[in-house]
Each structure stands twice: as structure tokens, then as C-alpha cells.
Amino acid sequence: MAVARELPVAGVRERRWRRVQAFARNRTALVGLVMVALLLLIAVAAPVFAPHSPIEQSTIHRLEPPSREYPFGRDDFGRDILSRVIYGTRIALLAGLLSVALGGILGTAMGVVAAFRGGRTEAWLMRLTDVLLAFPDLITGLLILAVLGPGLWKMIIAIALTITPRFSRIAHGPALSIKRRDFVEAARAIGVGDARILFRHILPNIVGELLVLASLWTASAIRLEASLSFIGLGVRPPTPTWGQMIRDGTVHLTNAPWFSLFPGLALLLTILAFNLVGDGLRDALDPKTRV
Amino acid sequence: MVRYTVRRLLLAIPTLLAVLTIIFVIVRVAPGDPATAALGDYASEEAVQALRQRMGLDRPLWVQYVRFLADLARGDLGRSLITGQPVIDQIRHVLPYTLELTAAAILVGLVIGVPIGIVTAVRRNTAVDYVGRVVSLAGLSVPAFYLGILLIYFFAVRLRLFPALGAAEFSKPGAHLHALVLPALSLGLIEAAYVTRMTRSVVLGVLSEDYVRTARAKGLPERVVLFGHALRSAMIPLVSLIGLFAISLIGGSVLTEEVFARPGLGKLMIGAMKQKDYTMLQSIMVVYAFIIVLINLVTDLLYGVVDPRVRYE
Numbered sequence: 001m002a003v004a005r006e007l008p009v010a011g012v013r014e015r016r017w018r019r020v021q022a023f024a025r026n027r028t029a030l031v032g033l034v035m036v037a038l039l040l041l042i043a044v045a046a047p048v049f050a051p052h053s054p055i056e057q058s059t060i061h062r063l064e065p066p067s068r069e070y071p072f073g074r075d076d077f078g079r080d081i082l083s084r085v086i087y088g089t090r091i092a093l094l095a096g097l098l099s100v101a102l103g104g105i106l107g108t109a110m111g112v113v114a115a116f117r118g119g120r121t122e123a124w125l126m127r128l129t130d131v132l133l134a135f136p137d138l139i140t141g142l143l144i145l146a147v148l149g150p151g152l153w154k155m156i157i158a159i160a161l162t163i164t165p166r167f168s169r170i171a172h173g174p175a176l177s178i179k180r181r182d183f184v185e186a187a188r189a190i191g192v193g194d195a196r197i198l199f200r201h202i203l204p205n206i207v208g209e210l211l212v213l214a215s216l217w218t219a220s221a222i223r224l225e226a227s228l229s230f231i232g233l234g235v236r237p238p239t240p241t242w243g244q245m246i247r248d249g250t251v252h253l254t255n256a257p258w259f260s261l262f263p264g265l266a267l268l269l270t271i272l273a274f275n276l277v278g279d280g281l282r283d284a285l286d287p288k289t290r291v
Numbered sequence: 292m293v294r295y296t297v298r299r300l301l302l303a304i305p306t307l308l309a310v311l312t313i314i315f316v317i318v319r320v321a322p323g324d325p326a327t328a329a330l331g332d333y334a335s336e337e338a339v340q341a342l343r344q345r346m347g348l349d350r351p352l353w354v355q356y357v358r359f360l361a362d363l364a365r366g367d368l369g370r371s372l373i374t375g376q377p378v379i380d381q382i383r384h385v386l387p388y389t390l391e392l393t394a395a396a397i398l399v400g401l402v403i404g405v406p407i408g409i410v411t412a413v414r415r416n417t418a419v420d421y422v423g424r425v426v427s428l429a430g431l432s433v434p435a436f437y438l439g440i441l442l443i444y445f446f447a448v449r450l451r452l453f454p455a456l457g458a459a460e461f462s463k464p465g466a467h468l469h470a471l472v473l474p475a476l477s478l479g480l481i482e483a484a485y486v487t488r489m490t491r492s493v494v495l496g497v498l499s500e501d502y503v504r505t506a507r508a509k510g511l512p513e514r515v516v517l518f519g520h521a522l523r524s525a526m527i528p529l530v531s532l533i534g535l536f537a538i539s540l541i542g543g544s545v546l547t548e549e550v551f552a553r554p555g556l557g558k559l560m561i562g563a564m565k566q567k568d569y570t571m572l573q574s575i576m577v578v579y580a581f582i583i584v585l586i587n588l589v590t591d592l593l594y595g596v597v598d599p600r601v602r603y604e
Contacts, residue, residue: 136542264437272432
């Protein structure tokens with residue numbers, strides 16, 4: 001062991017590069033990353049990809065089966081399902097990424113502040129975190145949305161608040177142990193301020209774990225958004241969302257199964273993409289799990 | 292064990308109280324007056340005031356809070372704002388359906404997930420492992436409500452093997468179980484994906500322990516090493532995971548009940564949310580809180596049984 005400790009330790013930059021290499025070697029993770037990139041492209045350039053208007057109705061063509069012109073078929077208002085699925089990518093990614101960004105920042109701040117302050121602040125914040133964590137994400141999300149009322153921004157806030165305690169729990173532990181490490185003590189001793197310690201020493205050390213959590217929770221946030229829309233509490237029509245489309249299609253499962261099956265497939269692939277990236281990141285950052 | 296049990300029971304009380312307080316606060320800060328919501332926008336001012344008085348909404352917040360806790364202690368969950376019926380009766384009617392669905396899903400998850408998890412761990416980095424990992428990751432990515440729709444489409448609409456919607460009365464066990472199959476699968480198969488991954492990583496961890504190597508070194512057959520040494524200690528973390536699975540399945544049951552139009556706590560909750568039936572919503576949340584705290588408690592106690600070290604912390 002003593003010998004091992006004397007070996008030259010790889011520099012931070014070198015270690016980081018090795019993690020990137022480990023991630024790139026992980027083929028499934030790379031597939032996930034490519035899928036996420038494609039989804040972002042589709043969301044941004046939806047008008048380019050969509051062959052038809054996502055909201056233009058044509059009741060004489062309602063529930064038409066998939067054809068060359070309309071590969072995913074038409075819905076109960078005669079709208080093109082493929083175009084609606086393409087536009088639906090926007091709401092899914094917006095809700096997924098934004099709620100994780102919001103909840104992630106808020107939760108990380110909570111965890112780190114709790115670790116730094118200690119005492120009563122820490123006790124209260126972490127107690128609150130534990131209580132919120134006890135509930136399944138969907139029930140927390142539903143309860144918050146019941147209070148806020150329906151709508152895209154309210155839903156994003158509801159999902160963000162559901163995610164917050166997950167991040168504060170993860171950020172708290174490492175922040176607590178790093179706070180006690182010698183290099184932080186040393187920095188403090190030479191008069192470095194709290195903010196600088198936080199951004200120079202604490203955050204860089206937990207950013208990997210937070211990134212893994214963020215990509216896995218983006219997958220969950222997209223699932224939550226679809227679930228809430230499926231229940232009928234999400235974005236109001238006619239804005240196309242996958243959850244809403246799946247719900248509208250269930251009524252026609254016997255005569256027009258494509259109506260809910262295609263949006264569901266898009267949802268599944270999107271969640272899979274973020275899960276693959278999260279899994280790959282975790283393997284790259286923590287060699288122990290790469291077994 | 293008695294001391295441990297008592298300590299866990301006492302620890303559950305503040306958690307439950309904290310959850311109840313959060314529920315109380317959230318329902319109170321909800322925009323819109325519950326009385327107005329119940330009577331509709333066209334109700335007269337007097338009628339709204341009368342209902343507010345009857346519901347105790349005109350009293351100070353802390354009086355309402357104390358009364359809320361006192362009512363709960365007596366097992367009184369209030370009356371529905373919409374139907375006027377005692378909430379407890381409706382909950383008592385639907386609760387068995389939710390509990391049964393959750394239990395069935397846990398069973399499906401364990402029966403499928405544990406063996407696959409063990410096999411993929413033992414045959415690490417082989418084709419079996421690779422397929423198992425890909426399938427379980429895909430399983431994690433399927434939303435339960437979508438899997439429910441797929442199952443309905445293939446097994447009810449196309450093959451006509453199972454009923455698509457609803458649940459049968461408990462008095463008809465055959466039809467009842469028949470209607471339970473698809474909902475239980477839609478929740479349980481996804482849980483199986485989680486169980487597979489957890490089991491795999493737990494078993495992998497145990498297989499790299501020194502005592503497993505010792506067992507192998509002294510020439511024990513692989514079967515004895517695996518079942519006698521490795522899996523016995525791998526079961527300890529899995530027991531605590533069952534509690535986590537149960538809680539996540541309680542959450543998943545909300546959507547499954549909605550998809551299959553099954554009676555249950557989740558379906559009741561969504562109905563209450565859409566009708567703005569705040570007493571109903573509050574009571575359902577309280578029931579969920581009780582169930583979750585209870586599951587955590589049972590998990591902790593079970594953990595104390597399988598792992599004696601926990602009891603002497």
C-alpha cells in the first residue's frame with residue numbers, strides 16, 4: 001500500500017481526460033449521447049422536420065391509418081401524428097431539462113448550504129429533505145401541481161420541486177466531507193472567502209456526481225411531465241405533448257392503435273437516451289461500478 | 292430486538308408529524324377557497340360563508356391545525372366536499388385494490404428480477420449479462436402507463452386474453468385475479484428491471500469479498516459458494532430495497548389505476564384533484580403518508596431481523 005501511495009498521482013486535467021475516454025469507450029453511452037443530440041436537433045428545428053402542421057385539423061380524415069404521406073397516421077381531429085410527435089419533443093425536452101436545471105441548482109444549494117452552515121440550519125434542511133424524499137416522485141409532483149394549477153411553467157416548477165430534495169441529499173454528503181479536508185481548511189486559513197471555497201473547491205469535486213444525477217433525473221422529469229400530461233394536468237391543448245396524445249389515443253386503442261403507440265414510442269426512446277447517458281457517465285466517473 | 296423496535300417506532304412519530312404538517316400547509320396555501328370550489332362560482336355569498344363556518348375555515352390557522360390532528364387521532368378523515376359522504380368509507384372501499392396491486396407487482400418484480408440479477412452477476416460480461424443489462428435499462432425507460440397501454444393493446448385488444456379495463460369484486464376470486472394480471476404486470480415488469488440491476492450489483496459486490504474467495508480456495512463446489520456463502524449475505528441489502536420498491540410502486544399505482552380504470556387510492560386522488568375536493572385530497576395524502584411511514588418502519592424492523600448488527604447501533 002505504501003508503494004502505491006508514493007506513485008505519482010495523475011493531475012486533475014489528465015484524470016478528466018481519462019474520464020472522457022472512459023465515457024467514449026462505453027458504446028451504449030455514446031449511443032445515448034447521439035440520441036440526445038438528435039432529439040435536441042429535432043426539438044430546435046421542429047418546423048423543418050415536421051412534414052405537416054401539428055395543429056391543422058381535417059375532420060374528414062380523422063383516425064386515418066399510417067400511410068406514405070402520414071407515416072404515423074392521423075389523430076381524432078385528422079392532425080398528422082408524426083408532426084405532433086416531432087413538435088412534442090419541444091415540451092418534453094423543455095420540461096425535462098429546465099426542471100432538472102432549476103431543481104438541481106436549488107437542491108445542490110440546499111445541500112451545500114446545510115453542510116456549510118451546520119447546526120440548526122443543517123438539521124432543518126436535511127430533515128425536510130428526508131421527509132420529501134419519503135414520497136414517490138409522482139405523488140409529490142401531483143400534490144404540488146394540485147396547489148399550483150395546470151400549465152407548462154407550473155408543471156416545470158412542480159417537477160423541479162420534486163427533484164430538489166434528490167439533489168440536496170446527494171450534494172450534502174460530499175460537501176460535508178470536503179469541508180473537513182485539509183485543503184479547504186488551508187484555504188480558509190489563508191483568508192479565502194466562502195464563495196471562493198464553494199466554487200473553487202467544493203463544486204468541482206461533486207460536479208461529476210451531480211451530472212450523473214442530472215441526466216438520470218432528466219429521464220425521470222420527462223417521464224413525470226408525460227405522466228402529468230397523461231392525467232390531464234399538464235400543458236393545455238392544442239400544444240402537442242406526448243402524454244396528452246397517449247391519453248387521447250387510449251380511447252381509440254381498438255380502432256386506431258397508432259394514435260397512442262407512436263407518441264409513447266417517442267417518449268420511451270427519449271427517456272432511454274438520457275438513461276444511457278447517465279449510466280455511461282456513472283461508469284466513466286466511478287470505475288468501481290464498471291465491472 | 293424489543294429496544295430496537297421501540298426506538299424505531301418512536302422515530303417514526305416525528306416523521307409522520309412532519310409529513311402531516313406539510314400536507315396541511317400545502318392544502319391550505321392552495322389558491323382558491325375550498326368552500327367556493329365545492330359550491331361552484333355561482334353560489335351565493337351566504338352559502339359560501341355557511342360552508343366555511345361548517346368546515347371551520349373561518350377559525351385561525353392554528354385552531355384548524357390542532358383540529359386536523361385531533362380528528363386524525365380519532366380516525367376521522369372528514370367528509371367529501373362534493374358528495375358529503377365520510378371520506379373514510381370511500382378510502383376503505385378502494386384501499387384493498389391499491390394494496391393488492393402493489394403486493395402483486397412486488398411479487399412479479401422479485402420473481403423475475405432476482406433470478407435474472409443473480410444470473411447476470413454470475414455470468415458477468417457474457418452475452419447473457421449484456422442482454423440482461425440492455426433489457427433492464429430499456430425496462431427502466433418505459434413509463435408504467437405506456438407499458439399498461441401496450442399490454443392492453445396486445446393482450447386485451449388483439450389476443451383477448453384478459454379484460455382491458457376495470458376490476459372485479461373481491462367476492463369473485465377467479466374474475467378478480469384475471470383482471471389483476473395486466474395491471475400487476477405493467478407495474479411489476481418495470482420493477483423487475485430495477486430489481487435486476489440492484490440484485491446484479493449487490494451480488495457482484497458480494498462475489499468479490501474475501502470470504503467468497505476463501506470458500507473457493509478451499510475447493511467448495513461453485514454451487515455451495517454461490518448459494519451457501521454469497522447469496523445469503525446478498526439478501527440483506529435486498530430486503531431493505533423491497534421497502535423502497537414498495538414505496539415507488541405505491542406511486543406507480545396512481546397511473547396504473549388511471550390507465551386500467553381500476554378502483555384505488557390513486558384514481559380516487561386524481562378524481563379529487565380534478566373536482567377540487569380538498570378534504571378528500573388531504574385525507575388521501577394522509578393515508579399515503581401513513582402507508583409510506585409504515586413501509587419504512589416495517590423495512591427497518593425487517594432489517595433488524597436479518598442483520599443483527601443493526602440492532603446494536
